[in-house]
Amino acid sequence: MTLNLCVLTPNRIFWDSKVKEIILSTNSGQIGILPNHAPIATAVDIGILRICLNDQWLTMALIGGFARIGNNEITILVNDAEKGSDIDPQEAQQALEIAEANLRKAEGKRQTIEANLALRRARTRVEAINVIS
Amino acid sequence: MAMAALRREGRRFASLISPRPITAVRSSPLYPTLEDEGPLGLRHISTQVVRNRMKSVKNIQKITKAMKMVAASKLRAIQTKTENSRGLWQPFTALLGDLPSADVKKNVVVTISSDKGLCGGINSTSVKISKGLHKLNSATGPEKETKYVILGEKAKAQLVRDSKKDIELIITELQKNPLNYTQVSVLADEILKNVEYDALRIVFNKFQSVVSFVPTVSTVLSPEIVEREAESGGKLGDLDSYEVEGGETKGEILQNLAEFQFSCTMFNAVLENACSEQGARMSAMDSSSRNAGDMLDRLTLTYNRTRQASITTELIEIISGASALEG
Numbered sequence: 001m002t003l004n005l006c007v008l009t010p011n012r013i014f015w016d017s018k019v020k021e022i023i024l025s026t027n028s029g030q031i032g033i034l035p036n037h038a039p040i041a042t043a044v045d046i047g048i049l050r051i052c053l054n055d056q057w058l059t060m061a062l063i064g065g066f067a068r069i070g071n072n073e074i075t076i077l078v079n080d081a082e083k084g085s086d087i088d089p090q091e092a093q094q095a096l097e098i099a100e101a102n103l104r105k106a107e108g109k110r111q112t113i114e115a116n117l118a119l120r121r122a123r124t125r126v127e128a129i130n131v132i133s
Numbered sequence: 134m135a136m137a138a139l140r141r142e143g144r145r146f147a148s149l150i151s152p153r154p155i156t157a158v159r160s161s162p163l164y165p166t167l168e169d170e171g172p173l174g175l176r177h178i179s180t181q182v183v184r185n186r187m188k189s190v191k192n193i194q195k196i197t198k199a200m201k202m203v204a205a206s207k208l209r210a211i212q213t214k215t216e217n218s219r220g221l222w223q224p225f226t227a228l229l230g231d232l233p234s235a236d237v238k239k240n241v242v243v244t245i246s247s248d249k250g251l252c253g254g255i256n257s258t259s260v261k262i263s264k265g266l267h268k269l270n271s272a273t274g275p276e277k278e279t280k281y282v283i284l285g286e287k288a289k290a291q292l293v294r295d296s297k298k299d300i301e302l303i304i305t306e307l308q309k310n311p312l313n314y315t316q317v318s319v320l321a322d323e324i325l326k327n328v329e330y331d332a333l334r335i336v337f338n339k340f341q342s343v344v345s346f347v348p349t350v351s352t353v354l355s356p357e358i359v360e361r362e363a364e365s366g367g368k369l370g371d372l373d374s375y376e377v378e379g380g381e382t383k384g385e386i387l388q389n390l391a392e393f394q395f396s397c398t399m400f401n402a403v404l405e406n407a408c409s410e411q412g413a414r415m416s417a418m419d420s421s422s423r424n425a426g427d428m429l430d431r432l433t434l435t436y437n438r439t440r441q442a443s444i445t446t447e448l449i450e451i452i453s454g455a456s457a458l459e460g
Contacts, residue, residue: 008224010314010400012217041228043386066390068228075224077397079314 001035005051007060007076014081015060021052022074024067039070044078046120048128059084061128063121084128092129096122180443183436187429194425200251201418208343208411214312215340215404222351222401225394237331237358238277240270241301243324243399244292245337245406246285248305253413255338255406256287258348263288263336266350267296282324284403301328312407314400321396331355333395337402338409344416346409351402353395356387 005022007015023032025047044065051058065078099122103115244263246256267279282302283289289303302324310316324333333353338346 006224008221010218010221010397011214013220041386041390043389066393068224075227077221077224077393079318 003072005074009081019051019053023050041068059128061124087125087129089129092125096126180439187432190425190429194422197418197422201415204411204415211408215408218401218404221397239331240279241328241330241333242266243282243335244288246288247410248286252410253417255409255413259336260288260291262348317400318396321399331358335402337406340405340408343412351398356391
């Protein structure tokens with residue numbers, strides 16, 4: 001029994017294939033989905049998604065969205081997604097440092113929130129690369 | 134004397150030519166009229182007038198051909214984006230259902246139209262449908278109200294005339310920067326913040342093919358209505374069977390879900406409408422350049438006829454003058 005995984009972003013269909021297992025980060029922590037899971041609808045946080053394909057784990061960075069799981073069909077809708085293998089480690093590290101610097105000098109509530117979001121995004125991308133290697 | 138008479142004739146026919154509509158050119162009485170008039174003037178229209186007209190029609194044809202090419206290339210660019218975004222709102226419809234018949238008190242009609250004109254009839258159809266929705270909702274009960282949110286200049290021009298008090302928000306110049314999701318989600322955010330709603334109906338033209346644009350209405354329901362419909366069973370009944378995780382309460386998740394659904398549906402609607410606009414403009418400019426070509430053909434015939442008539446009259450004058458001298 002395999003799960004049919006579909007990851008969609010506004011710009012394109014990001015991923016569409018059968019997988020054996022996925023690990024998803026939600027607002028309330030990470031959940032693992034195996035075949036024949038009960039139907040759930042959940043919010044997806046800015047974090048990494050790991051999928052098990054033919055006994056090989058792949059990592060992706062997801063930037064917030066929703067997931068619906070039912071009948072061995074998983075549909076994940078996110079604002080943006082990047083495959084771990086597509087992220088350049090140097091660039092991700094730099095983005096992380098820039099985000100941290102921005103957070104430190106952010107003033108006012110709005111800038112702090114934005115800087116926080118940027119930081120989490122950068123951190124997720126760095127994590128996505130690190131988990132593979 | 135003769136020259137003054139000719140000039141008078143020329144002016145008379147110049148005023149006849151300019152405001153003539155294209156359809157009237159087809160009718161045959163036109164040419165006999167032009168050539169019948171004026172017992173005095175032998176040259177009926179001067180070739181100069183016809184030549185000027187031909188030049189302007191040729192310019193129009195060039196411009197419309199160029200506009201068609203531009204629209205075709207813009208269409209190609211946007212079409213791939215639209216097709217990719219189509220997959221986005223389908224899971225929402227699968228989960229939450231698209232219930233255009235939901236009975237709600239506060240309706241908001243989001244009309245999407247273009248900013249620029251010369252794109253055929255798509256904007257008028259969208260406005261007609263929006264007005265129809267408005268009427269439908271107010272006809273079913275007095276406490277129901279319908280408000281408009283307008284995107285695009287063309288719908289604004291048409292709706293401001295008779296429904297000014299019902300308009301909540303007007304947004305124009307969407308296409309200055311290439312369309313992307315962040316921009317549309319900011320827009321969706323604005324709308325959700327400022328407008329109270331039970332159901333949002335997005336009216337746009339769906340792009341079926343380069344020649345067919347179907348006006349469509351997508352409905353997005355607010356979370357309270359979704360709860361209500363889910364409890365009453367029917368299409369949304371199996372929403373309850375889903376365990377909702379990832380947040381404090383189910384209500385909060387549904388709220389976020391509804392907002393996300395709205396911004397995704399908006400994104401798709403705006404892209405589809407942009408595609409339809411370019412497609413409609415392409416076909417409008419194409420038929421316009423074809424009409425200009427037809428007009429040019431007819432004007433060329435008139436020109437040749439006029440030219441030959443003037444040559445003939447000159448010859449007659451010379452010959453009659455010569456024979457008068459001899460005999």
